[in-house]
Amino acid sequence: MARLDGLDVVSRKMLHGRLQGERRSKRRGQSVEFADHRPYVVGDDLRFVDWNIYGRLDQLFLKLFQEELDLTVHVAFDRSLSMGHPSPDKYRFVRQLAAALGYVSLVHNNRVTVSAFSDRVTGQVAHLRGRARVPELAELMMTVEADGPSLFDTACKQLVSSTPSSGVMLVISDCLFKEGYESGLKRLIGRGHDLYVIQTLSPEELNPTLSGDLKLVDIEDGDLSEVTVSSALIKHYKRNVTAYCNELKAFCTRHGAAYILASTDHPVDRLVLNTLRRIHLLQ
Amino acid sequence: MQWLTPATALYAAAVTVPLLVLLYFLKLKRTEQVVSSTLLWHRAIQDLQVNAPFQKLRRNILLLLQLLAMLAALVALAGPVLNMSQEAGKRVVILIDRSASMNATDGADSMSRLDAALDQARTFVASLRNKAVFSLKDRADQAMIIAFDEHAKVMCNFTSDKSQLLTALQAVTPTDRTSSLGETLTVARAFTQPPGVETNNRTSEQRAQLHLFSDGRIKDLEDQAMQEGELVYHRVGQSSDNVAITAMQARRSYEQTDQIQVFASLAHFGDTPVTCDVQVSVNQDVVAVREVTLSGARADANGVGIMPGRASVEVAVTYDGAGLLEVRQLHADCLSADDAAWTVIAPPKQLNVALVTAGNPVLASVLQACPLAAFKVLTAEAFDEAMADASQSPYDVTVLDNVVPARLPRGRYLVFGAVPEAMGMTVAGSLENQFIVDWRPNHAILKHVNPSNVYVAQAQAVVPPREALVLAQFNGGPAVVLSQLVSGTFVWVGFDCLKSNWPFEPSFVLFCYNVMDYLGMQVTDSHEAQLRAGEPILMRGLMPDTTAELFGPDQETVTVTTDDQGSLRFPGTERVGTYSVAVAGDLPKTFAVNLLDTDESCVAPRSDLVLSGQTVSAQEAPVGLANQALWPWGVILALLFVCLEWWVYNSKMRI
Structure with a gap:
């Protein structure tokens, strides 16, 4: 602290x-x-x-x-079911990161709005200012659990409408949205926010260790995929992860947003104190 | 390549291949795995998804390998056979010639012809068709093995068990006997044509095929009749170069008893003339060597047979003891059995003869004319008195001229007229005015004797014992009988010579001479000690149940026991060489067994067998491997595919 x-x-x-x-x-x-x-x-x-x-x-x-x-800081973090899988560490990481960013904003008298979203905005503490409002921020973090499907575009629409003034918008999510992230991010950028997209992926998502004949079940929508996991498939998957992240980064760069990829097996403080400072989100 | 059970494999394929494909779709019971999002997996597995079956089939090497493994198993099930014979369940008789000529070592690496024949026979047995496992109609081939020389020996009866047949082939041993096919064919046909309409579901009309593995040097081929295609001749052997001793005799001179005249006849069956040394040795000491030149063999007048180049050797050896005389030719050739001949020479001995008679000057003068050491004329009373306590006659030969002594000790007797009780003959009456109508001119006792002019006024009618040999025959009964008994050897003449005209015939003198020679040889036993291969060793006059040890050229000791008649008989003189028989409590006695057979020494293999009215040509090529089952390769291939499939599966699962 x-x-x-x-x-x-x-x-x-x-x-x-x-x-x-x-x-x-x-x-x-x-x-x-x-x-x-x-x-x-x-x-x-x-x-x-x-x-x-x-x-x-x-x-x-x-x-x-x-x-x-004063500066308006919006911290929007993804609380959909995918954030609680494959281990609770991923969601814990996201909440810790959101709390840290919220806290940093509060202590410097910024106007802070912290939102949790899945298919919509399902939790929010708005217009907090000053260190005294930290407990409210903490209460939100403690009470909001990972739940519900993700519908990023709808959630972004609500985020835009609930934040009348532009500011620094920090979106923390795995960004694995089947309907796509483009329209949602465009809404946020179009609102004039200084957008930072922090994509959090677990090690299992980056380097899966699955093997055998599996029926993959999407935790959010129950979508099934029958696979025979082979080395070739794993290579193909890793290539796709890299390509997906690069696409997201390119999209953000193209639209003036900043992109940070965070692996949840790294400590949050290192991300906050090092990475975010290096990209001048924090100083 | 042919197939034993293609239909079975096709039926199995029709069931299993679709089943495998079907099972492949159904077989995967996948483990459910919850992931945060299938978004990226969808992208990764677009080409690897198993939900689309045909897409899966297109690239699934595992299914391909499984199908290949199944196809290999189905191929094995179909029973592929290389060089399959069309006829199933045939019966064949394998005839293995194991006579002396088959010991010729003219094969590769000095392999004998018998070994070459056995190799071919093994290949032939391995090529016999097995029964297809998955066929109800198919039958296995059956074979029978007969090894033959002059006699047939059934090594194995009809069986389809190849290991049993191979074991039987392993048990075939060579001999130095001559070969003849008559008995073998009789035995083979007896087995192949069992009585009755049906035996083993085969009628007697089905004939088994005979496969003869031989060099074709068989004596009685022209006496045999065969059906067309009944005999298949597999020829073995290549060379005809052989120098053989075809005859040999050694005899002591009557005048100079320490002189032994050795006669040997040699034959050369090769094409080019050869000069070789002939070595004579006594008790393994070389006493003479002669160089002999033999011309090359040539075809006979008919162009079928072979006229060998011949030469003879005559050597005089001075030796006054007993021993073993060997004549050996030193030219290296492919057959060793006829390179040497042996004879047992007895020490010089002249007979001590007694004539027991009431008075017969004719017989006495004839006997005195024979080369005897001692001759004594006795009356019956004097003979009885002399023999009162004797168990063995002191005379080598005793001539009983129509007298019946009270007691006859063991010995050798020439009996005229009256029948001694010891002979075991039953007197059935008397005969009058008899002529000798039949006799054995080849027997040593009647050699050169022509009794056709003999008239007998009065003779004894007897019933000879069963073991006796009738040498001459009257109209009404036996005239001359040879009887070998425990009590001695008897040559019985069934009449008083003075009651016939025989003393006036030259044959009477010859007869007496032959009898003295024959019985005298029993004293020295040198005649019985010289045998041909296959002739039994026979020793008479021993005590019943006496044990003797026999040591042959194969370096093995055999124990033989005499029979109730005191005779020792050993028929196993199959190899040439010297046999030593040691009777308990007596000095060992040596027997010489020789080949001395021109037909067997002629080792040139025959390309055609001329049977009675039919020619059987030798097979052009040696027996090749046929009916080679390939199903084990199918099974191995299937296992390899399964292993490969397992390896591929594990490789794909490894991350």
């Missing part, structure tokens, strides 16, 4: 906040940071007139300052 206190979420974009905060905004507002001059119009506050210029030019100009607003 102490090490997390020193971190803060950084947005790659200048986003609009709602309240006065510590982040520079595109807006002109009240701060010490000079931004520009503009001609005086009737009704402007005379306190911002630059009298030095009036003395030299005999014209009234207003001094404009950049406004510093």
Whole structure:
């Protein structure tokens, strides 16, 4: 926790906040940071007139300052059944990561919304601000278990509607959506969020150790696949995993989002303290 | 390649192949495995999915290997056979010639002809057709094995058990006897044509085929009759080069008893003339060597037989003791049995003869003319007095001229007229005015004797004992009888010579001479000690149930026991050489067994057997392996496919 206190979420974009905060905004507002001059119009506050210029030019100009607003951080994590399989470690990893990111955001007075989604948003704590709201974040994490099928596009639609202001959007999921991830991510990107996609896959998903004649059952929709697991099939599977992740990464890059692949057998703190700092999500 | 049971395999294939494919679809009971998502698996298994059966079939090497294994098993089930004979269940008689000529070592690596014949016979047995396991109609071939020389020996009766047949072939041993086919054919036909309409579901009309493995040197071929195709002749042997001793005799001179005249006749059956040494040895000491040149053999006038090159050797040897005389030719050839001949020479001995008579000057003068050591004339009373306590006659030969002594000790007797009780003959009456109408001119006693002019005024009518040999015959009964008994050897003449005209005939002198010679030879026993291969060793005059040990050329000791008549008989003189018989308490006695047979020494193999009115040609090629069952290869192939399938399966399962 102490090490997390020193971190803060950084947005790659200048986003609009709602309240006065510590982040520079595109807006002109009240701060010490000079931004520009503009001609005086009737009704402007005379306190911002630059009298030095009036003395030299005999014209009234207003001094404009950049406004510093708070940062909205959205943490959306996948709680579908697939996240609880093949072992609980995967879902635990996701919750720990979401909690860490939420905590980092809270302690720096960012406005934090944490959502759990499966086929829809099924749990959410919204607009938290300040360290005092950490217990609410923790309660959400403790109470939400992996359940339900995934329907990413529908969930993203709800996420977009429930977050009126744009901000840093952190999506934590395995991204194994049969209907595809493209439309959902496009919704989030289209809303103006600074999107980070953290794909969490378990070691068993990356390097399966299955063998023999198997009937594979999809834990979410009960879909069946009869396979005779062979070395060739395993090679083919690994190639597909790599290709799938690369496709996702390319999609994110193409749409200005950031992509991080996290294996759940690695410690969460290493991901937070090293990887996320390296990509400048945290600093 | 032919098939024994193709229908069975086809039926099995019709059932099992579809069943295998069907089972293949049904066989997998897959383990359910819950995964987080099948998304990526779907992509990975697009080409490997088993849900689509034909897609599975297209690339499934396991099913392919299983089908191949099943096909290999079905091929084995169909009973493939290489070089299959069309006729099933045939019966054959394998005739193995084991006579002397089959000991010729003219095969590869000095293999004897008998071994070559046995090899061919083994191949022939291995080629006999087995019964197909999965066929109800098929029958196995049956074979019988007869080994023959001049006699037939059934080694194995009809059987389809190849191991039994091979064991029987293993038991065939060579002999140095001559060969004849008559008895063999009689035996073979007796077995192949059992009485009755049906035996073993085969009628007597079905004839077994005879397969003869021989060099064709068989004596009585022209006396045999065969049906067309009944005999198949498998010829063995290649060479005809052989120098043989075909006759040999050694005889002491009457005038100089320490001189032995040795006569030997040699024959050469090769094409080119040869010069060889002939060695004469006595008791293994070489006493003479003669060089002999033999011309090459040539065809006879008919162009069928062979006229060998001949030569003779005559050697005079000075030796006054008993021993074994060997004549050996030293030319290396392929048959060793006829390279040497042996004879047992007796020490010089002249007879001590007694004539017991009431007075017969004719007989006395005839006997005195014989070369005797001592001759004594006795009356019956004097003879009885001299023999009162004797168990063995002190005379080598005793002549009883129409007298009946009170007691006859063991000995050799020439009896005229009255019948002594010891002879065991029953007097049935008397005969008058008799002529000798039949006699045995080949017997040694009647050799050169022509009794056709003998008239007998009065003779004894007797019933001779069963073991006696009638040498001459009157109209009404026996005239001359040879009787070998425990009590002695008797030559009985059934009349008083003075009551016939025989003393006036030259044959009377010859008869007396022959009898003295014959009975005298019994004293020395040198005649009986010289035998041909196959002739039995016979020793008479021994005590009943006496045990003797016989040591032959095969270096084995055989124990022989005399019979109730005191005769010792050993028929197993199958190999040439010297046989030593040691009777308990007596010195060993040696017998010489020789081949001395031109037909057997002529080792040139015959390409055609000329039977009675039919010619049987030898098979062009040696017996080849036929009816070779290939089903074990099918089974092995099936096992290999199964192992390969197991390996492929495990390789595919390994990650």
